[in-house]
Amino acid sequence: MATQLRLRSALALVTGAGSGIGRAVCARLAGEGATVAACDLDEAAARKTVQLLGGPGSEEGVLRRNHAAFQVDVSEARAARSLLQQVQACFSRPPSVVVSCAGITQDEFLLQMSEDDWDRVIAVNLKGIFLVMQAAVQALVSSGSHGSIINISSIVGKVGNVGQTNYAASKAGVIGLTQTAARELGRHGIRCNSVLPGFIVTPMTQKMPQKVKDKVTGMIPMGHMGTPEDVAEVVAFLASEDSGYITGASVEVTGGLFM
Numbered sequence: 001m002a003t004q005l006r007l008r009s010a011l012a013l014v015t016g017a018g019s020g021i022g023r024a025v026c027a028r029l030a031g032e033g034a035t036v037a038a039c040d041l042d043e044a045a046a047r048k049t050v051q052l053l054g055g056p057g058s059e060e061g062v063l064r065r066n067h068a069a070f071q072v073d074v075s076e077a078r079a080a081r082s083l084l085q086q087v088q089a090c091f092s093r094p095p096s097v098v099v100s101c102a103g104i105t106q107d108e109f110l111l112q113m114s115e116d117d118w119d120r121v122i123a124v125n126l127k128g129i130f131l132v133m134q135a136a137v138q139a140l141v142s143s144g145s146h147g148s149i150i151n152i153s154s155i156v157g158k159v160g161n162v163g164q165t166n167y168a169a170s171k172a173g174v175i176g177l178t179q180t181a182a183r184e185l186g187r188h189g190i191r192c193n194s195v196l197p198g199f200i201v202t203p204m205t206q207k208m209p210q211k212v213k214d215k216v217t218g219m220i221p222m223g224h225m226g227t228p229e230d231v232a233e234v235v236a237f238l239a240s241e242d243s244g245y246i247t248g249a250s251v252e253v254t255g256g257l258f259m
């Protein structure tokens, strides 16, 4: 159950906000009082998220007074830096909560995987988190502000997965990146944690071959796929002071898959 408005003083920057887990995270954080900067490669999708957050100004085409949408390709260094400049210009402060959900798959067996398939997934899923996190913590540290960074990895980053050498490597990298940032930033009052979702119902998993989806679902101890809201619940906890002594953690939201 959400603690009433425990994030009322937070400005939350969420990437991948236009779909799936990122959209659910925006809704949950806003529901707990946060002001949300919904960021995505697909600006229209990010705007749709802001409209779905409801409240005054959420009518079609009118940005809600206290939330805003931003377009960004997180894999581009200039774009990531510009995003933080835009967000600070819009809200006159750095984001105290940063949730990196933006991610892609380009699945293929190792024997057939192209260099481009490898490079693109690493650029978005790993370098993208590095770029956004670096820009955000530079703003937080220079302003002497505390914060909570939540990076979305995957259970695949822990155990691997057939057809995902690129994706698994990127998600394993997110864990190590986050743990290292936690070690460096604790003295600045900035916590950094990873969330490792399991098999969640989103457009990303809907692309999988049905026979694989059926196999995976049968392996989940809780017997069903998770929802984006299941992940958003954990993200909200890590964003709040209720997790004030948690940093460097990897929190699995999997229904017990690969425990």
Ligand SMILES: CCCCCCCCCCCCCC(=O)CC(=O)SCCNC(=O)CCNC(=O)[C@H](O)C(C)(C)COP(=O)(O)OP(=O)(O)OC[C@H]1O[C@@H](n2cnc3c(N)ncnc32)[C@H](O)[C@@H]1OP(=O)(O)O
Binding pocket: 105, 107, 108, 109, 154, 155, 156, 161, 162, 163, 164, 167, 197, 198, 199, 200, 204, 205, 208, 209, 211, 212, 215, 216
């Ligand atoms: C025995 C089942 C074990 C399942 C373990 C898998 C756990 C996955 C949990 C995922 C949870 C978190 C996921 C996440 O973070 C979000 C995502 O990444 S969603 C996308 C996940 N992607 C995959 O799992 C890869 C799915 N596979 C494919 O997309 C295609 O197979 C691929 C592009 C790799 C190759 O396509 P193609 O050449 O057409 O071959 P087939 O599709 O016909 O497959 C050939 C053969 O291999 C089996 N197979 C494919 N993928 C997997 C897999 N992930 N795990 C186990 N087995 C797999 C497939 O069933 C075929 O087997 P046959 O016996 O020949 O039918």
Ligand SMILES: NC(=O)C1=CN([C@@H]2O[C@H](COP(=O)(O)OP(=O)(O)OC[C@H]3O[C@@H](n4cnc5c(N)ncnc54)[C@H](O)[C@@H]3O)[C@@H](O)[C@H]2O)C=CC1
Binding pocket: 015, 016, 017, 018, 019, 020, 021, 022, 039, 040, 041, 042, 045, 072, 073, 074, 075, 100, 101, 102, 103, 104, 124, 128, 152, 153, 154, 155, 196, 197, 198, 199, 200, 201, 202, 203, 204, 205
């Ligand atoms: N769905 C699942 O089962 C799981 C998903 N994850 C991770 O959760 C995160 C969210 O995944 P889903 O919501 O399922 O996917 P999704 O495909 O529904 O949403 C991903 C969002 O990221 C955006 N995006 C893609 N590339 C981008 C870029 N370069 N810059 C900015 N935004 C970009 C897309 O436009 C999209 O809105 C991803 O990092 C994914 O790897 C982890 C474990 C399981």
